[in-house]
Amino acid sequence: MSSQANDLVAPWMSEDVVLLQNSVRRVLVNEFLPHRERWDEEGIVDRAAWLKAGEYGLLCPSLPEEFGGGGGNKAHDAMLAQEVERAGLGGGFGVGIGTHCMVAHYILAYATDEKRAEWLPRMASGELIGAVAMTEPGTGSDLQGICTKAEKVPGGYKVSGQKIFISNGQNADLIVTVCRTGEAGSKGLSLLVVEAGSAGFKKGRNLEKIGLPAQDTSELFFDEVFVPDCNLLGGVEGQGFGQLMTQLVWERMLCTLGAVVSMELAVQHTTEYVRARKVFGKTVMDFQNTQFKLAECATKARVARVFADQQMQQFLDGTLDNTHSAMAKWWTTDTQFQVLDECLQLHGGYGYMTEYPIARLWRDARVLRIWAGTNEIMKVIIARSL
Ligand SMILES: Cc1cc2nc3c(=O)[nH]c(=O)nc-3n(C[C@H](O)[C@H](O)[C@H](O)COP(=O)(O)OP(=O)(O)OC[C@H]3O[C@@H](n4cnc5c(N)ncnc54)[C@H](O)[C@@H]3O)c2cc1C
Numbered sequence: 001m002s003s004q005a006n007d008l009v010a011p012w013m014s015e016d017v018v019l020l021q022n023s024v025r026r027v028l029v030n031e032f033l034p035h036r037e038r039w040d041e042e043g044i045v046d047r048a049a050w051l052k053a054g055e056y057g058l059l060c061p062s063l064p065e066e067f068g069g070g071g072g073n074k075a076h077d078a079m080l081a082q083e084v085e086r087a088g089l090g091g092g093f094g095v096g097i098g099t100h101c102m103v104a105h106y107i108l109a110y111a112t113d114e115k116r117a118e119w120l121p122r123m124a125s126g127e128l129i130g131a132v133a134m135t136e137p138g139t140g141s142d143l144q145g146i147c148t149k150a151e152k153v154p155g156g157y158k159v160s161g162q163k164i165f166i167s168n169g170q171n172a173d174l175i176v177t178v179c180r181t182g183e184a185g186s187k188g189l190s191l192l193v194v195e196a197g198s199a200g201f202k203k204g205r206n207l208e209k210i211g212l213p214a215q216d217t218s219e220l221f222f223d224e225v226f227v228p229d230c231n232l233l234g235g236v237e238g239q240g241f242g243q244l245m246t247q248l249v250w251e252r253m254l255c256t257l258g259a260v261v262s263m264e265l266a267v268q269h270t271t272e273y274v275r276a277r278k279v280f281g282k283t284v285m286d287f288q289n290t291q292f293k294l295a296e297c298a299t300k301a302r303v304a305r306v307f308a309d310q311q312m313q314q315f316l317d318g319t320l321d322n323t324h325s326a327m328a329k330w331w332t333t334d335t336q337f338q339v340l341d342e343c344l345q346l347h348g349g350y351g352y353m354t355e356y357p358i359a360r361l362w363r364d365a366r367v368l369r370i371w372a373g374t375n376e377i378m379k380v381i382i383a384r385s386l
Pocket residue numbers: 099132133134135138139140141142164165166167168209212217367370371372373374375376377380
């Protein structure tokens with residue numbers, strides 16, 4: 001493989017992204033990584049860390065400067081996502097800020113000028129935290145089955161229903177909520193921004209998960225919550241499904257990039273481990289089985305890297321379509337799990353101990369095949385285009 005230093009600079013990164021990458025890496029390791037264990041134990045990234053992330057410009061570098069953002073583009077966001085994963089912070093902190101930044105982009109793209117000016121600077125500073133609430137107990141993959149209802153009343157809507165598995169659910173202040181404002185199916189869906197302090201809105205449990213211990217994932221309850229007209233994204237009912245589909249391409253891109261970095265890390269950690277570990281008088285690396293397995297893993301990571309970088313360039317050029325983003329999401333996250341599992345096996349029992357990086361990578365990777373549209377749904381999307 002080429003040197004790690006070369007691997008860190010992707011073809012889609014401009015000079016300013018590379019410069020920023022170096023300082024981001026330092027900040028993550030010095031200021032945030034030391035808190036990881038505490039966040040894991042507490043099941044949440046604390047508000048002070050969010051405010052600090054805002055101070056360092058880590059909460060959506062692609063937001064325009066007039067809204068307190070970094071004035072960059074999606075290459076800056078992608079670099080940040082990769083560095084967060086490389087620093088070992090992908091699990092809780094990374095998912096949190098990735099989701100938050102997605103919400104900022106929903107608001108930037110679809111909110112009124114007044115709401116953008118009110119919310120975005122406070123999102124960039126970490127004062128307001130965002131979440132996206134699509135999934136319900138009765139429907140996840142089939143978004144057209146969403147039941148949470150927004151009933152029209154003078155001056156706004158009354159929202160009633162329940163959401164589940166919502167990332168940033170405990171911390172969230174602004175929740176982009178998928179609601180039914182009209183007919184059955186996708187045409188009757190709209191996105192309403194629910195403010196966490198509203199009467200009738202309640203956060204449920206912080207759900208216990210297999211992985212991502214520091215990521216707060218919650219149920220949310222809506223009991224006739226009044227949401228003013230100005231919080232309807234896009235200003236016209238029935239646009240929710242289209243808005244979701246547009247923004248979901250980015251969410252899948254984040255899954256793809258995260259999967260690739262995780263594979264690269266796994267190969268790196270495992271190579272170091274098997275070179276040092278002695279069994280039957282030789283290193284684990286001396287077994288041809290180990291060499292072949294690692295050769296396969298390194299190849300899969302490299303193919304995935306090339307695919308992901310190509311996708312990222314297409315995203316920046318505005319040519320990445322739904323079908324190809326679905327291809328990348330399912331393939332890289334399925335391949336990631338194969339690679340991580342092989343790498344864990346090469347660690348023997350140590351691979352099962354959470355103090356070893358491979359254990360964390362393996363545990364936190366599982367969800368990537370499920371969220372942002374399951375990998376089966378990705379194949380449904382691809383098959384439709386054939
Ligand atoms: C940790 C975590 C964080 C999450 N964060 C968020 C969040 O922030 N916001 C949010 O809205 N949601 C979030 N989700 C929810 C996630 O997006 C859903 O779990 C996912 O979309 C799947 O929906 P479901 O769980 O209802 O599964 P189901 O839709 O019930 O699917 C069950 C199984 O059936 C398969 N299946 C379904 N339809 C088809 C089909 N047509 N063809 C073949 N197979 C099919 C699925 O692939 C899956 O294997 C999160 C989930 C997790 C685990």
